[in-house]
Amino acid sequence: MPAIDISQVALVEIILGVMIGILLVVVILQWTKLRAARRLREEEPRVEPEPVAPGAATRRMEQDLGFLVDYIKELPRLMGELNAQTEVRHIPPVLLNAMVRIFRAEQAVVLIRRRRTLAEPDQRNRLIVAASASTERGLNVGSEVPIGEGHIGYVAERCKTLDRQDFRREVLDNPRYAESSQVPVFAVAAPMVHDAEALGVIAISRPQRYHPQQKEMMEAIASLGAITWNNLTVYGKVKVAADIDELTGIYNKRALKFRLSEHAYAARQHGGRVSVFLFDIDHFKHYNDNNGHIAGDQALRVLAQLVQDSVRADDIFGRFGGEEFLLIMPNRSPAQALSAATNILQRIERYDFPFGKGQPMGRVTVSGGVATFPDDAQDAVELLLAADNALYKAKQHGRNKVFRAETGLNPPSAAATSVALDDSQV
Numbered sequence: 001m002p003a004i005d006i007s008q009v010a011l012v013e014i015i016l017g018v019m020i021g022i023l024l025v026v027v028i029l030q031w032t033k034l035r036a037a038r039r040l041r042e043e044e045p046r047v048e049p050e051p052v053a054p055g056a057a058t059r060r061m062e063q064d065l066g067f068l069v070d071y072i073k074e075l076p077r078l079m080g081e082l083n084a085q086t087e088v089r090h091i092p093p094v095l096l097n098a099m100v101r102i103f104r105a106e107q108a109v110v111l112i113r114r115r116r117t118l119a120e121p122d123q124r125n126r127l128i129v130a131a132s133a134s135t136e137r138g139l140n141v142g143s144e145v146p147i148g149e150g151h152i153g154y155v156a157e158r159c160k161t162l163d164r165q166d167f168r169r170e171v172l173d174n175p176r177y178a179e180s181s182q183v184p185v186f187a188v189a190a191p192m193v194h195d196a197e198a199l200g201v202i203a204i205s206r207p208q209r210y211h212p213q214q215k216e217m218m219e220a221i222a223s224l225g226a227i228t229w230n231n232l233t234v235y236g237k238v239k240v241a242a243d244i245d246e247l248t249g250i251y252n253k254r255a256l257k258f259r260l261s262e263h264a265y266a267a268r269q270h271g272g273r274v275s276v277f278l279f280d281i282d283h284f285k286h287y288n289d290n291n292g293h294i295a296g297d298q299a300l301r302v303l304a305q306l307v308q309d310s311v312r313a314d315d316i317f318g319r320f321g322g323e324e325f326l327l328i329m330p331n332r333s334p335a336q337a338l339s340a341a342t343n344i345l346q347r348i349e350r351y352d353f354p355f356g357k358g359q360p361m362g363r364v365t366v367s368g369g370v371a372t373f374p375d376d377a378q379d380a381v382e383l384l385l386a387a388d389n390a391l392y393k394a395k396q397h398g399r400n401k402v403f404r405a406e407t408g409l410n411p412p413s414a415a416a417t418s419v420a421l422d423d424s425q426v
Contacts, residue, residue, distance in 0.1 A: 067211045082228040092130035095225045103207035107134040112200040150183025156198040161190040161219045190218040192226035248304035251318025259316045264380040275337030277327040278387035279368025282399040284323040291355045334372045341402045367394040371405035
């Protein structure tokens with residue numbers, strides 16, 4: 001057995017003694033602090049708690065409970081109103097009315113994310129006010145808010161429900177979201193989120209009814225709006241799949257003829273109008289022969305998207321065959337239809353199509369004819385024939401023009417039959 005070094009034993013004893021001494025000192029110090037703290041508490045004068053008004057807490061609980069009951073009653077009504085909608089453009093007013101009813105808010109707003117277009121690809125990064133109710137000046141319908149700007153833009157970017165205090169706390173050290181923005185700060189703003197992306201934002205200010213779970217209530221309303229919006233969008237895509245032109249993604253000829261017959265019949269029954277704009281691409285054979293059919297197909301797709309971005313929500317636009325397109329414009333007078341057609345011609349002529357400079361006119365252009373029921377025709381077939389005759393006349397007069405129908409029941413004056421683009425308009 002090896003011998004134990006006496007000096008090592010002594011060293012261990014010394015270390016243990018020091019450690020025990022340190023522990024004793026720590027214990028004594030802690031005990032002294034506790035004694036001093038207890039003495040201070042005993043010397044402090046007693047402060048009685050402020051009396052609470054009898055029944056105040058009970059009344060508050062009753063108010064919160066009453067609001068919650070009303071909110072639960074409103075949810076089925078809101079769901080029923082949303083489910084009754086057949087078009088996404090009707091969703092914002094329904095959400096707006098629900099917020100005003102539930103919270104009795106002095107200001108409420110619904111913003112929708114803009115769709116991306118060829119002319120303005122960054123539109124997707126903006127919100128547009130689709131519905132608004134306010135007792136004073138605020139965000140008006142049509143106003144735009146960049147995603148990331150102010151309270152509304154921040155909520156859309158983060159996909160996160162925030163009240164005024166949340167927003168101020170989160171942006172305190174971030175100048176990008178400073179309240180110097182023109183966008184107002186709301187009491188609560190909630191995003192309508194689907195697939196980790198904000199489809200829009202709902203917000204209220206100065207609600208007359210308040211509940212501790214106000215943010216959660218707003219979040220539930222926003223979720224219902226997002227679900228309905230997505231369902232209608234998906235349903236609409238499935239419903240029209242058989243009516244869509246595979247190349248361009250717009251209506252095909254069969255669908256166009258059916259919709260035109262529907263609108264002509266409705267116009268006849270209710271004494272209304274329906275206008276059409278029939279047009280085709282000038283020298284399209286030249287474009288295909290020189291650039292190939294793949295380039296030609298791409299030109300058709302680009303043109304279809306350009307026009308689709310230019311038309312009203314209730315217009316019907318599609319490919320009528322080959323390089324020919326048809327725009328159906330319900331409730332549009334001859335003058336309004338001619339103005340819309342002119343706008344489309346201008347947008348197409350100004351767009352920089354690939355290989356456009358190689359065209360006979362130095363750019364891609366279209367020619368078309370406009371006709372209106374019942375001004376120019378007695379039925380849908382005659383309406384298309386009148387527009388086709390006007391298109392043919394536009395071709396005869398040099399192309400890149402739109403002509404009004406002259407073969408209809410009420411021929412317009414010669415001065416109002418056509419619109420052509422000159423260099424000053426480009």
